[in-house]
Amino acid sequence: GESVGLHLPTLSVQEGDNSIINCAYSNSASDYFIWYKQESGKGPQFIIDIRSNMDKRQGQRVTVLLNKTVKHLSLQIAATQPGDSAVYFCADPQGRNNNDMRFGAGTRLTVKP
Amino acid sequence: ETGVTQTPRHLVMGMTNKKSLKCEQHLGHNAMYWYKQSAKKPLELMFVYNFKEQTENNSVPSRFSPECPNSSHLFLHLHTLQPEDSALYLCASSQAGTENSPLHFGNGTRLTVT
Numbered sequence: 001g002e003s004v005g006l007h008l009p010t011l012s013v014q015e016g017d018n019s020i021i022n023c024a025y026s027n028s029a030s031d032y033f034i035w036y037k038q039e040s041g042k043g044p045q046f047i048i049d050i051r052s053n054m055d056k057r058q059g060q061r062v063t064v065l066l067n068k069t070v071k072h073l074s075l076q077i078a079a080t081q082p083g084d085s086a087v088y089f090c091a092d093p094q095g096r097n098n099n100d101m102r103f104g105a106g107t108r109l110t111v112k113p
Numbered sequence: 114e115t116g117v118t119q120t121p122r123h124l125v126m127g128m129t130n131k132k133s134l135k136c137e138q139h140l141g142h143n144a145m146y147w148y149k150q151s152a153k154k155p156l157e158l159m160f161v162y163n164f165k166e167q168t169e170n171n172s173v174p175s176r177f178s179p180e181c182p183n184s185s186h187l188f189l190h191l192h193t194l195q196p197e198d199s200a201l202y203l204c205a206s207s208q209a210g211t212e213n214s215p216l217h218f219g220n221g222t223r224l225t226v227t
Binding site for chain 2: 032034036041042043044045046049051089091100101102103104105106
């Protein structure tokens with residue numbers, strides 16, 4: 001069954017505002033999480049990852065926060081741009097060799113000019 | 114340009130046809146995957162190959178048949194599909210055995226079964 005799930009299927013923000021996309025997971029043994037971005041007509045692209053021994057990790061304009069107590073992670077995008085419009089997935093690997101990557105249903109982010 | 118190339122990008126086939134999807138990765142990875150992406154559903158893992166050996170088969174119908182001749186190439190052979198098999202089929206690769214190795218995806222084959 002699904003081990004990760006996103007809270008909202010859609011999110012609309014104004015260009016320049018910050019975006020926050022949330023994800024909950026159910027497996028308390030999960031120790032690695034990944035955020036992917038999927039633009040129209042393309043496959044998912046790796047954005048940022050985080051291990052469970054961290055509660056925050058920053059990239060370029062993106063920050064992932066991990067709250068292991070409530071099994072929740074979020075992706076924050078600063079100064080959202082039109083090019084950020086896409087579907088965002090959280091994922092965590094399960095199973096033997098961590099090969100079974102489980103994905104949430106995705107949140108579609110729309111950036112309004 | 115991604116490190117994972119899928120062909121064809123689009124495919125329309127009848128239910129009695131036989132076709133194959135092709136995937137090639139240029140990243141030196143040793144694990145390859147097939148995922149199915151349907152509208153409004155999470156990505157579904159279909160098959161996993163580690164070092165050319167199939168290690169996962171998530172109850173996929175036998176009308177889908179994977180083939181992994183080497184660590185860089187992966188095929189999905191299709192035979193007598195159903196209209197509900199219409200979806201985006203995504204190939205991915207990763208470096209198995211490496212801690213925290215994310216998947217790298219191709220851009221998919223959009224399959225329509227008529």
